Amino acid sequence: MKNLSKLLLVSILGGALTLGCYKIFFEEEIPAGLPPVSNTAAEAIPANYSGNIYGTNADFTEAAENTVNGVVHVKNVAVFKGPRTLRDLMYGNNSGGKALQGAGSGVIISPDGYIVTNNHVIREANEVEVTLNNNKTYQAEIIGTDETSDIALLKIDAEGLDYIPFGDSDNVKLGEWVLAVGNPFNLKSTVTAGIISATARDLNTYDATPQSFIQTDAAINPGNSGGALVNINGELVGINTAITSQTGSYVGYAFAVPSNNTRKIVEDIMEYGDVQKGILGIRGGSITQRVIEELDLKTSQGVLVAEVTSGSGAEKAGLKEGDIIKKIDDININKFSDLTGYIYTKRPEDEVLVTFLREGNEKQARVKLSKFETYVISPIKIEVANVTKEDLKALNVENGVKIHRTLSPKLPAEELVGTIITAIDNKPVSNVGDVERIFRSKNPKEDIVITIVDRNGQKQRMVWR
CATH class of the missing domain: 2.40.10.10 (Trypsin-like serine proteases)
Structure with missing residues (x-):
């Protein structure tokens, strides 16, 4: 009996020692920042699943209970001073106050109070209020926004919050x-x-x-x-x-x-502090029936490369006009939004493996992504980007920035996108930094005068009041 007791004691001590050594030498530390992407192997239950979807494989009640406390109510609040209505003026209410401009939702993504919402939910807010599922309300700080993707990051002063882990x-x-x-x-x-x-x-x-x-x-x-x-x-x-x-x-x-x-x-x-955008360095588009017929293509899916930007990662990797991109890393590319959706998850200097067709033969190239710099001219709803030497040479201009996209359906995108702005308020611009500096020091009430060169090389002056 004594020998059995000794054997049991030695086994317990050995197990504890092994566990302690594992903890000290092998257990990986969790880095600071956002919680890691969840690697749970989710079963994709199809809509026509004939079994009991509320069974073990797909319990909606459990998923709902696990996430409802991680979603918050976000309120966009405007703060005003002095009388706001005629009634306020008549009754002498000059103290000002607050008004709800809009409301939406937000997702808690970390236990220390980081919250993701849409940029349009909190746009032009003087204050942002966040109400948790337990009815507690906090003032939120806007950490940053990205208008292009319509994503905003908020922070509230709280700890130990229920949050929703990122999936893939x-x-x-x-x-x-x-x-x-x-x-x-x-x-x-x-x-x-x-x-x-x-x-x-x-x-x-x-x-x-x-x-x-x-x-x-x-x-x-x-x-x-x-x-x-x-x-x-x-x-x-x-x-x-x-x-x-x-x-x-x-x-x-x-x-x-x-x-x-x-x-x-x-x-x-x-x-x-802002979004780091990486690009392949190509212009192109999805394959259409017209393109198939004109170029006699043997495939109907992919991204056809129409132009390779000089000095870009794509050019250095050997991609050429006419190549058809079929895959990036392990992501199949059937249309242009497949390509942009995946590239938007990458940063400048990241490398991706591009699989493409050239004259019917499959090839691969490793492409280092370039940095894409843009600036949004908010008053006129236009986003500009740096130009290449080829862009300037094609229109016979010495400097400028390119109109990359318009941000309002009221603007004629087909006419404006691709044109070059050479001066703003009669000040020459050569890159997006010049544009940003002009608007940083500009009085918002002043007119905006833009000199552009259109695709036909014609110079025009446009005034926004």
Whole structure:
């Protein structure tokens, strides 16, 4: 009996010693910052699944319970001074006050109070109020925004919060069940279910930057903006952003910014203060029937390279006009929004493996992404980018910046995109830094005079009042 006791004691001590050594020498430290992407192997339950979707494999109640506390109500508050209405003026109410400009949703992404929402939810806010699912309200600080992707990062002073872990949006599948969690019509903590209807959906109708959204038929309405799109494991796969309907309400489909894009934007804002955009250095587009017939192509999917930017990573890697990009890393490229959606998750100096067709033969090249610098001229809703020597030479100008895209459907994008701005308020500009410096010191009430050279080489002066 004594020998058995000694043997048991030695076994316990040995196990404890082994565990302690493992903890000291082998256990990986968790880095500071956002929680890691969840690697849970989610089962994609198709919409026509004949089994019990509320069984072990796909328990919606568990996913809802695990995420509802990670979604918040975001209120855009305007602060004003003096009388606001005629009634205030008549009754001597000159103290000013606050008014709700709009409301939406937000997703807690870390236990220390970082929250993702849509930029349009908090745009032009004097104050941002955030209400948790337990009814506690906080004043939120706007850490940074990205107008292009419509993502904003907020921070509240709180600890130990329930948060929703990031999932891998590259792994979502058509027909996979998802939940939309948000606050539509100010109805707190609303959960709706649907499926993934499409991936890499481009809603671009009037600017030059293709977008890449996850499309879902989970009901999303005004107030859902900035809320969570989660899979059945409660992992964040998208930020609900837009609906397309004549009434402005849900009609059967809605759109979300993929979580991989969102995470990259958030990390850039936290680390660099703005979004670091990497580009391949090509101009091109999806393959259409007209292109197939004109070029006698043997494939109907991919991105046809129309131009390779001088000095770019694509040029250095050997890509040429006429190449057809079929794959980047392990992502199949069937259309241009597949390409941009994946590249937007990368940063300048990152390397990607590009698989492409040239004269029917498959080739591969490693491309180092270049930095893409732009500046948004907010008063006139135009985004400008640096130009290449070839751009300047083609229009016979010595300096300027290129209009990269327009930000308003009222502007004639087809006429403006690609033209070169040579001067602003009669001051020559050579890069986006020059443009930024002019507007940083400019009185917002002053007229804006822009000198442009159109695609035909004609110089024009445009005045915005």
